[in-house]
Amino acid sequence: MSNSAAQLAYLAPELVVAVGAVAVLALDILLPERSRRLLARATAAALLASLAAVWWLYAGEVAGRPERLFTGTLVRDGYSLFLDAVFLLAGILGALVSARYVDREGLQSGEYYALMLFAVLGMMLMAVSAELVTLFISYEILSLSVYVLSGIARGRAESAEAAMKYFLLGAFSSGFLIYGIALIYGATGTTALEAIGAAVMSRGLFGNSLLLIGMALVTVGFAFKVAAVPFHGWVPDVYQGAPLPVTAFMSAGVKAAAFGALARVLFTAFGSLSAVWQPALWLLALLTMVLGNTAAIAQTNIKRMLAYSSIAHAGYMLAGVAAYTAGDVALGSVLYYALVYTAMNIGAFAVVLVVGREGEGNQELSDYRGLAVRHPWVAAGMALFMVSLSGLPPTAGFLGKFYILNAALRANLIGLAVALVLASLISWYYYLRVVWLMYFIKPGEAPPTLSGAPSLRLAVGMAAVLVLILGLWPSAALNLAQVAALTVTAGGLPVIGRP
Amino acid sequence: MTEWILFIVLTAVAVGSALMMVLNRNPVHAALWLVLTFLAVAVFFLVLGAQFLFAAQIIIYTGAIMVLFLFVVMLLNLEREREPIVTGGQRAAAVALAFALLAVLVIAIAARTSFPTMAMVPGGITLTDLGVALFDEWLLPFELASILLLVAMIGAIALARRRT
């Protein structure tokens, strides 16, 4: 029992978030109606405390040596700590951009913030899972939370539609995932990632169709969640229909969580089968980059444009995972990109929230005309995020893409690297169009009035500072990403020819 | 031999009632066919020696989840059948793709795999075996399940509670 208590210390970040979620529920029923605003602060406080716990574990040098917990169902390593930090950043920015919106739209704040914390908890548990059943339950904790968050604006039909679509397709993806897990268990007799990897090697299961199908189904399950083409159909409607701060939070957080889990499963359990899944991911990455970017051009609604942009960015990250043979360089580039994407994408959504009006108004691209004249700071922030999303220096987005490109080249995926560059060129058009609209076009008849909640401005500022720091002084974060990647690849990744 | 006959009969009931559920236009009848499918699957569990799963399947699926299905059917008040808004092309493509996936799965799993067989535990998997596994090796997923249930509860309250 004392043993269990000692193990719990390694899970301090997760425990803090779980306790925070329960505390939010308790406050929701204890506080009088008018002080519900405290809930946003309580949420942010819980997430900050959890971030402190992550830092505490880093300081205790847990990052370097993986610690197996609870009969090997969890593993606390640098990889999970780095991802935890990314999720917590998404959560903190998400809570900041929500505060005003939740009040204004009259959403049920108790459920809203509790579910947001549970979503973060699900992400963090996915990152520490070292075993497929635990991973699946964590995945469901995350999924259920975000399905409900998408539909929490009960007054708007689009929100209900978003929740419905997300739930239905999400349920399918869960079905793929659990079926895949069952087949993998059938083939190897275990669900622990390392044990699966060992079983593949020791029993020579390279051509075992049960295992290969299982692996394919698990990949499909995660491809749904990261919004890879052709499993992206739900993204535009869900991102557009869901309440804006929820979209901001989940576009970054859910994607990072799904990538973290997918990469760990593929690298740890199926490394020796990389010859099989690498080409598949290569194709997924290519389709996702090309379709996401070309479809984004045609959009006139900024939320929808950012939805397609989010698909495109999933393509870049898939390219990083596909570069498996580059080992920790590949994994590190994906981790770094997840961090960068979280900052710049939630930043962009925060600006959309600043410009937006009640009931999801003011979300057309035309509403951004001449923004720079009246609100130079807001426009400057948006310009920064757009430049970063398009991958131009000196921003974080540039470096993120650079490292993925580097990994792809190291893994000898020349074609994919060229595609990545070309796809980015396409994306310049629609990202820079926003900048052009803000700076070079005269404002329309009714100049936009901005909602200037301090928490929202703080979120824009934080995201902007992060995008600049990660772009100009990346070494600290990059180093952490590299250490994190090394904890997964430390044993040496098996690379075996085509079976 | 008895087991073989049992398997054939159970499979026929399970697959047949599942088909009836999908093809039936009346949602209440479809739900009742689903009950039969659940029961057949439960008996499969029993034959395989998983008594706990057998009981849980009946209590949870045929009992509780079925009630929920029927409530939803009543809630939606489906007086008339409404055709879903899909074009013929979409439907054909969906059917073709679903059968293609089925074919791949069947060929890959049934034809190309030598199944690793495990000896059946004499007397089946008892509640004791299950409990020992659940409260030791699978302790953490077990506790996480309660969080999942809590999230589902909050979600249901958030979406379905009457506004005050």
Next chain:
Amino acid sequence: MLKDYFPILVMLVMAVGFGVTMIFLSSIAGRKRPTATKESPYECGSIPVGTARIRFDVKFYLVAILFILFDLEVVFLWPWAVLFIERLGLFGLVEVAIFVGILLVGFVYAWRKGALEWQ
């Protein structure tokens, strides 16, 4: 192995037989004084005649889903209850207390939020 279930089959047959016998006996031995109200079909307080497809209130759904969740919880407690005395001891008690505690939070929340009320 299927032989092990023979006693259950016997029990099923006895249960059904007992029920059928009782109905049969009461139908021949009972006194009958029918009135119009007694003859009308009984349907749990609903109006017995008319379309069966009345629209249910969404509150039924909420109650049903809360029921499922607690039903699932109880199913998890079953193996624990069987093992508690012989195998699990104090540690098992703590494990299950955490499990039930988390769900208790949900229960209190549902209660205080008025999700269990019926107006």
